[in-house]
Amino acid sequence: EAQVTQNPRYLITVTGKKLTVTCSQNMNHEYMSWYRQDPGLGLRQIYYSMNVEVTDKGDVPEGYKVSRKEKRNFPLILESPSPNQTSLYFCASSPETSGRAYNEQFFGPGTRLTVL
Amino acid sequence: RKEVEQDPGPFNVPEGATVAFNCTYSNSASQSFFWYRQDCRKEPKLLMSVYSSGNEDGRFTAQLNRASQYISLLIRDSKLSDSATYLCVVIDNYGQNFVFGPGTRLSVLP
Numbered sequence: 285e286a287q288v289t290q291n292p293r294y295l296i297t298v299t300g301k302k303l304t305v306t307c308s309q310n311m312n313h314e315y316m317s318w319y320r321q322d323p324g325l326g327l328r329q330i331y332y333s334m335n336v337e338v339t340d341k342g343d344v345p346e347g348y349k350v351s352r353k354e355k356r357n358f359p360l361i362l363e364s365p366s367p368n369q370t371s372l373y374f375c376a377s378s379p380e381t382s383g384r385a386y387n388e389q390f391f392g393p394g395t396r397l398t399v400l
Numbered sequence: 401r402k403e404v405e406q407d408p409g410p411f412n413v414p415e416g417a418t419v420a421f422n423c424t425y426s427n428s429a430s431q432s433f434f435w436y437r438q439d440c441r442k443e444p445k446l447l448m449s450v451y452s453s454g455n456e457d458g459r460f461t462a463q464l465n466r467a468s469q470y471i472s473l474l475i476r477d478s479k480l481s482d483s484a485t486y487l488c489v490v491i492d493n494y495g496q497n498f499v500f501g502p503g504t505r506l507s508v509l510p
Contacts, residue, residue, distance in 0.1 A: 326502035374443055391443035
């Protein structure tokens with residue numbers, strides 16, 4: 285089954301404790317992206333990647349890191365989480381066409397993170 | 401001014417009603433446009449792409465007005481299962497950044 289998976293689905297942690305949220309897709313998509321969703325603000329892009337070893341900042345990258353060592357995986361790293369990073373996080377992937385992502389994005393099920 | 405704006409609603413309509421949502425975007429060089437649907441606590445899923453000439457998919461019709469920089473979604477004969485949040489999505493002129501609107505919540509009532 286074609287899908288995007290995220291782990292963990294739910295996480296409660298404390299300020300400053302490094303964490304990684306994994307994202308994996310089995311559709312051989314070039315484009316992958318991370319979003320956070322907060323009430324009243326909608327989905328905001330954190331980082332995206334057009335292909336392996338190519339990553340770029342989205343609208344809200346502060347406090348986050350990503351890596352794209354393999355095409356299928358795009359982990360989101362919070363080196364020192366803070367309470368304002370409490371949010372619902374979505375990973376997404378999309379096929380890329382000529383360096384542009386014009387296509388449908390497929391989303392993972394989401395990770396609900398609480399930072400105390 | 402936000403890049404993509406939508407009326408947050410909620411829109412409460414009876415079954416069978418026709419309802420329309422609008423979305424405005426600020427970047428005149430935006431390339432591609434979509435409507436996504438998001439059910440409560442679930443991931444967004446593509447509802448339909450929006451083409452320059454307008455397009456229809458069953459009860460759903462999407463329109464794009466580049467001159468006025470807005471996108472619309474019309475839902476005819478609303479069903480209870482249409483209750484969800486509808487997200488307007490714009491891809492920027494570089495074709496790499498997906499920008500989501502805050503969403504419009506629809507509740508279809510029996």
